[in-house]
Amino acid sequence: xxxxxxxxxxxxLPAYAFLYVVFLYLPVIFLPIFSIxxxxxxxxxxxxxxxxxxxxxxxxxxxxxxxxxxxxxGVSAAILxxxxxxxxxxxxxxYRYPGRRTINGxxxxxxxxxxxxxxxxxxxxMLQLGLSLSLFTVVLGHVLVCIPYSMTVLTSGFEGFDRxxxxxSADLGESAFGTFxxxxxxxxxxxxxxxxxxxxxxxxxxFIIAFFLTGTEATLPIYIWGQLRFAAKLPGVLALGTLLLFxxxxxxxxxxxxxxRAARRTQNxxxxxx
Amino acid sequence: MPEQPSPADxxxxxxxMIEIRSVTRSYGAFKALDDASLTxxxxxxxxxxxxxxxxxxxxxxMIAGFDNPTSGSISVAGQPMEGIPANRRPTNMVFQSxxxxxxxxxxxxVAYGLKRLKLQGSEEKRRVEEALAQVSLTGLGKRxxxxxxxxxxQRVALARALVMRPKVLLLDEPLSALDKKLREQMQVELRRxxxxxxxxxxxxxxDQYEALAMSDRIAVMFGGxxxxxxxxxxxxxxxxxxxxxxxxGGMNFVKGEIxxxxxxxxxxxxxGFGRIKTDKxxxxxxxGGSATLGIRPERLRVLWDNATAKFEVAGKVVERHxxxxxxxxxxxxxxxxxxxxxxxxxxxGADDIPVGTSIRLAYEPEALVAMAD
Amino acid sequence: MTVAAEGSPPxxxxxxxxxxxxxxEPAQGLALISPTLVYALILLVLPILVVIAHSFWTQNYLxxxxxxxxxxxxxxxxxPIYRDLLWRSLCISLTVSLLTVLLAYPIAYFIxxxxxxxxxxWLFLITIPFWTSYLLRVMxxxxxxxxxxxxxxxxxxxxxxxxxxxxxxxxxxxVIITLTHAWAAFAILPIFVxxxxxxxxxxxxxxDLGDGPLRSFLRVTLPLSAPGVISAALIxxxxxxxxxxxxxxxxxxxxxxxxxxxQAQFGKASNWxxxxxxxxxxxxxxxxxxxxxxxxxRAVQRLAR
Numbered sequence: 014x015x016x017x018x019x020x021x022x023x024x025x026l027p028a029y030a031f032l033y034v035v036f037l038y039l040p041v042i043f044l045p046i047f048s049i050x051x052x053x054x055x056x057x058x059x060x061x062x063x064x065x066x067x068x069x070x071x072x073x074x075x076x077x078x079x080x081x082x083x084x085x086x087g088v089s090a091a092i093l094x095x096x097x098x099x100x101x102x103x104x105x106x107x108y109r110y111p112g113r114r115t116i117n118g119x120x121x122x123x124x125x126x127x128x129x130x131x132x133x134x135x136x137x138x139m140l141q142l143g144l145s146l147s148l149f150t151v152v153l154g155h156v157l158v159c160i161p162y163s164m165t166v167l168t169s170g171f172e173g174f175d176r177x178x179x180x181x182s183a184d185l186g187e188s189a190f191g192t193f194x195x196x197x198x199x200x201x202x203x204x205x206x207x208x209x210x211x212x213x214x215x216x217x218x219x220f221i222i223a224f225f226l227t228g229t230e231a232t233l234p235i236y237i238w239g240q241l242r243f244a245a246k247l248p249g250v251l252a253l254g255t256l257l258l259f260x261x262x263x264x265x266x267x268x269x270x271x272x273x274r275a276a277r278r279t280q281n282x283x284x285x286x287x
Numbered sequence: 288m289p290e291q292p293s294p295a296d297x298x299x300x301x302x303x304m305i306e307i308r309s310v311t312r313s314y315g316a317f318k319a320l321d322d323a324s325l326t327x328x329x330x331x332x333x334x335x336x337x338x339x340x341x342x343x344x345x346x347x348x349m350i351a352g353f354d355n356p357t358s359g360s361i362s363v364a365g366q367p368m369e370g371i372p373a374n375r376r377p378t379n380m381v382f383q384s385x386x387x388x389x390x391x392x393x394x395x396x397v398a399y400g401l402k403r404l405k406l407q408g409s410e411e412k413r414r415v416e417e418a419l420a421q422v423s424l425t426g427l428g429k430r431x432x433x434x435x436x437x438x439x440x441q442r443v444a445l446a447r448a449l450v451m452r453p454k455v456l457l458l459d460e461p462l463s464a465l466d467k468k469l470r471e472q473m474q475v476e477l478r479r480x481x482x483x484x485x486x487x488x489x490x491x492x493x494d495q496y497e498a499l500a501m502s503d504r505i506a507v508m509f510g511g512x513x514x515x516x517x518x519x520x521x522x523x524x525x526x527x528x529x530x531x532x533x534x535x536g537g538m539n540f541v542k543g544e545i546x547x548x549x550x551x552x553x554x555x556x557x558x559g560f561g562r563i564k565t566d567k568x569x570x571x572x573x574x575g576g577s578a579t580l581g582i583r584p585e586r587l588r589v590l591w592d593n594a595t596a597k598f599e600v601a602g603k604v605v606e607r608h609x610x611x612x613x614x615x616x617x618x619x620x621x622x623x624x625x626x627x628x629x630x631x632x633x634x635x636g637a638d639d640i641p642v643g644t645s646i647r648l649a650y651e652p653e654a655l656v657a658m659a660d
Numbered sequence: 661m662t663v664a665a666e667g668s669p670p671x672x673x674x675x676x677x678x679x680x681x682x683x684x685e686p687a688q689g690l691a692l693i694s695p696t697l698v699y700a701l702i703l704l705v706l707p708i709l710v711v712i713a714h715s716f717w718t719q720n721y722l723x724x725x726x727x728x729x730x731x732x733x734x735x736x737x738x739x740p741i742y743r744d745l746l747w748r749s750l751c752i753s754l755t756v757s758l759l760t761v762l763l764a765y766p767i768a769y770f771i772x773x774x775x776x777x778x779x780x781x782w783l784f785l786i787t788i789p790f791w792t793s794y795l796l797r798v799m800x801x802x803x804x805x806x807x808x809x810x811x812x813x814x815x816x817x818x819x820x821x822x823x824x825x826x827x828x829x830x831x832x833x834x835v836i837i838t839l840t841h842a843w844a845a846f847a848i849l850p851i852f853v854x855x856x857x858x859x860x861x862x863x864x865x866x867x868d869l870g871d872g873p874l875r876s877f878l879r880v881t882l883p884l885s886a887p888g889v890i891s892a893a894l895i896x897x898x899x900x901x902x903x904x905x906x907x908x909x910x911x912x913x914x915x916x917x918x919x920x921x922x923q924a925q926f927g928k929a930s931n932w933x934x935x936x937x938x939x940x941x942x943x944x945x946x947x948x949x950x951x952x953x954x955x956x957x958r959a960v961q962r963l964a965r
Contacts, residue, residue: 026770033767034785037844040800041789043810047803055803056813101696108689116693120700125895127902127946129919130939133926134707137714137936157703160696180353181386183373185400185451195399199390211791218793221904225926234795241799241909251803254796265791269784 044258048251055247066252076253079236083217086148086232090155091212097156098163098208105164106171117164124161131158132225139226146228154222159212166211166272170204203271210268214261233257303365304329304455304487305350310359312345319345321511322359327489327504332481334490334498337508338534343491344459346508350489351457352376364454379448380457383464385440387432393419393443394428400451418450421480438469445477449484456481458490462497474500495535499523507531527568528659529579538581539627541655545578553657555580558622559600563655571657578657584615584630586654589637589646596649602627604644614638618648714936724932732937742921742938749901749918749942750949752832756839757897757953760847761889763840768851768888769881772858783852790845798909801838805829805910830912838906843899847892854888855881886961893957894950901946918942 047055051063070076105117123131132154139150178200182192220234227235237253240246305327312320320342327333335343348354349361352373361368364377379400388396397415406414419425422442427435435443441461448456461477462470478501481488492498498505499519506516507526515527526532529540543557553567555578563580590596605626606617614637616629629648631637640646715732718725736742771782789797804810805828812824828834858881866876904919911917918938925935 026766026774029766030770030782033763033844036841037786037789040804040841041792041797043800043803044796054808055806055810056808057810057817058813097696097699101693104689104693108685108692110686110689113689116697119705120696122700123704125898127899127919127942129902129904129922130711130943131704131707133922133935133939134711135703136926137710137932138703138707141710153703157700160700175384175386177382177384177386178388180351180373181380181382181388181447182399183353184351184378184380185447186374186403187400188374191403196388200388214791218791218795220793220795225923234793237795237799250799254793254799258792258796261792262788265788273780 045255048255066248079231079233082230083233086151087213087216089152090216091209094156094159094163094212095208098167102164102167102171121161123158128221132222136225150226151223154226155216159215162211163208166208167204170201203274207268207271210264214264302329306362308360310356313357318511323513330485332488332503334502334505336498336505341508342511343508347491351380377454379451379453381444381461383460385444387440389432393430397446418446422446455487525656532581537584541580559620563652580655582655584628587629587648589631590649599647599649601647711936714933715940717933719933732933736937736941745918745921753897753900756900757893759840760843760896761892764847768848772855787845798906802909805834831914834910835915838910839900843896846895850891851888854885858884883961890957893953
């Protein structure tokens with residue numbers, strides 16, 4: 014009876030939460046562990062420490078090409094989707110008009126649609142339009158899947174932006190453009206940078222769309238996919254994966270910090286303005 | 288504290304600073320402001336007073352240029368404002384939320400508008416210092432906006448607007464976010480500041496005490512219409528109708544029959560107060576043979592022991608409410624529909640009058656004013 | 661920079677009274693969102709329409725025959741191979757959604773009700789693994805579950821099993837485990853958000869009126885968080901039906917799902933119309949399943965009262 018009561022009062026929750034976090038992190042942690050293990054197959058017990066697999070990475074031209082491609086695609090996709098995200102997030106948070114929710118839903122839809130279907134649909138249209146598959150088509154695809162994330166980050170930065178701040182600027186003699194430059198932009202800059210980082214990270218890690226929409230050029234995930242067929246290449250893939258993992262961790266942490274700063278900034282304490 | 292002339296006696300400049308002519312603002316069928324006309328004088332401290340949704344903020348925002356009249360016109364300093372955007376108007380505003388730029392420090396906030404004027408560095412600095420001194424913020428220039436208290440934010444907002452040397456300063460409920468004590472302190476300071484800089488202040492508020500304490504004149508608004516424009520004393524003592532009377536504080540209403548009406552006065556027969564001769568309000572419209580008279584609770588005084596007065600009514604205390612320095616008595620008067628509410632200071636023991644006591648109340652007939660329903 | 665052009669609406673209204681319609685708030689909002697909207701229309705709506713169109717056409721080698729036919733749908737729905745794949749995909753995705761929601765709810769509840777000052781830290785901790793590459797996360801499960809993998813070698817090292825088990829990798833269970841892990845955070849967030857919206861005084865009121873912890877949870881907290889549970893279920897269910905990477909890497913023969921078949925039609929098999937028909941069928945069925953899930957959760961929610 015007592016045990017049941019404890020169960021109901023939620024005394025087990027912290028332990029459960031701890032185990033859950035372990036479940037979340039454990040698989041991911043095996044990548045770095047085996048990337049510095051001397052054995053060519055990932056198994057226990059560990060056989061010894063080495064950085065050998067990392068040293069091989071810069072000596073692989075195909076990998077360097079893929080890394081460069083990923084960088085180009087990531088930067089382009091991040092900029093494009095953030096620009097489109099700014100427009101949409103600003104419109105959604107600032108204006109009321111009929112169809113606002115529908116449009117928002119449509120723009121956010123790629124988030125919940127099966128990626129394969131999104132990818133093959135785009136593939137069909139691009140082929141119909143006579144676009145030859147290349148990194149450019151990958152960028153187009155990545156922008157579509159990045160916009161929802163960009164929107165989410167930017168909306169949280171724009172929301173609660175006290176409209177009287179812009180009115181105050183106009184009231185003090187500033188023009189519409191000056192107001193944007195001196196008030197709006199500095200206030201939402203952290204959110205914009207955060208959106209850029211998030212979109213870059215998503216593009217860097219994205220596989221399916223790149224897989225369908227690229228021509229002959231590979232991005233990093235496609236390169237990894239290709240290497241997975243060869244058991245002997247696994248440690249190298251693990252090393253590369255580990256680097257990608259840490260890059261993503263780092264970028265997302267910075268992005269999150271910036272997003273919070275932006276959200277805090279726009280919370281005007283005297284926000285009684287209605 | 289220097290001696291201040293009471294707002295009502297202060298000479299007002301004859302020159303108009305703001306002229307509002309038949310301004311209407313409609314949103315579809317709804318009229319936020321309905322045919323409002325108003326003249327606000329140069330150097331005047333003017334308040335727009337009313338409950339929320341009465342159109343006072345709409346009117347203020349139209350003066351600032353954030354909204355435009357559907358019809359009618361507004362001019363500031365003799366210049367019609369139609370088509371002139373907010374950033375080119377000689378008005379500055381203190382926002383209800385203060386709208387302090389959170390990414391700038393106090394100095395940068397105050398200097399925000401000056402940057403556009405391309406002043407010399409030293410001149411800009413001097414004006415910022417001067418503005419900060421005016422609102423007693425000297426030395427806080429480097430503070431971040433996020434590190435300020437509510438009262439300090441309000442001062443920054445004031446300094447930021449005043450530094451522009453506007454012809455008119457607009458204040459949108461500037462004290463509503465402050466606690467009671469700070470609010471009362473700022474009322475005094477705002478009034479003093481306005482006298483020091485001598486520019487026209489237009490204040491929007493829903494707090495009648497705030498308006499009464501600070502203004503030269505007040506416009507009381509209801510449902511998009513201006514009900515009365517007058518000095519605080521006039522508004523409080525001679526409200527034009529029951530709605531204005533109620534909004535400005537407690538008022539006992541007494542019905543009566545008009546027995547005589549001439550150019551300046553009315554004679555009314557009332558049940559509880561007998562025959563009363565009172566000034567006829569300028570805009571008095573006779574509604575059949577009856578009239579409504581009003582008397583403020585504090586204009587009724589309890590008569591102690593054997594004291595007598597020339598005019599008195601007798602009744603019985605039915606309720607007593609204690610408020611610290613004053614006591615509120617509800618007194619039933621034979622013949623009156625509703626009992627009278629009486630406010631008495633506690634220095635003579637009004638707080639000790641038991642419920643059920645028969646008492647007499649003294650009044651001056653001039654305190655009973657005629658008004659529209 | 662385009663944002664600059666729109667300015668603040670009241671200023672604009674002042675400038676252009678004559679053109680009130682164009683300068684109105686809805687018009688400005690729509691104008692501002694139009695580039696993004698157009699992008700989504702061209703690269704999402706149009707492609708989906710094209711896929712739907714293709715599903716009614718046929719292909720002869722490299723040319724598309726545009727006469728209307730339902731043949732592709734007949735194949736998609738009656739050929740045992742596709743029927744089985746669809747059925748399996750739906751079962752897997754349903755299981756995964758159920759598991760993720762069941763596992764995620766206590767965590768979301770814990771963070772929301774007992775997270776204290778560290779709520780955002782907890783959320784960050786839980787979401788961060790999901791910002792790493794999906795491909796890499798699936799890959800790590802392959803490393804764990806493989807014949808020579810972490811789990812087998814670990815269990816052998818501990819003396820629990822004598823020889824590597826083949827039961828771990830290359831089957832539906834491996835797919836379910838991997839997907840459950842992969843989508844965990846996506847289920848936690850919506851449930852957390854809906855729990856945050858539950859007014860704490862309501863729970864206190866229920867207790868004040870005599871409900872114990874379990875009853876107040878069942879009668880107040882759970883029903884009020886139902887919207888979060890619904891969106892968590894949908895946000896997991898819809899994408900997992902069409903997952904490609906997981907079945908390919910850890911599914912083996914037993915774990916192949918519909919997306920692999922769709923990909924094959926656009927790749928090796930080169931039968932676009934059939935691939936399109938399979939895609940459309942998947943979307944329609946998953947939408948129906950999603951709708952059914954919403955109805956079931958709502959019904960349960962009503963019963964709980």
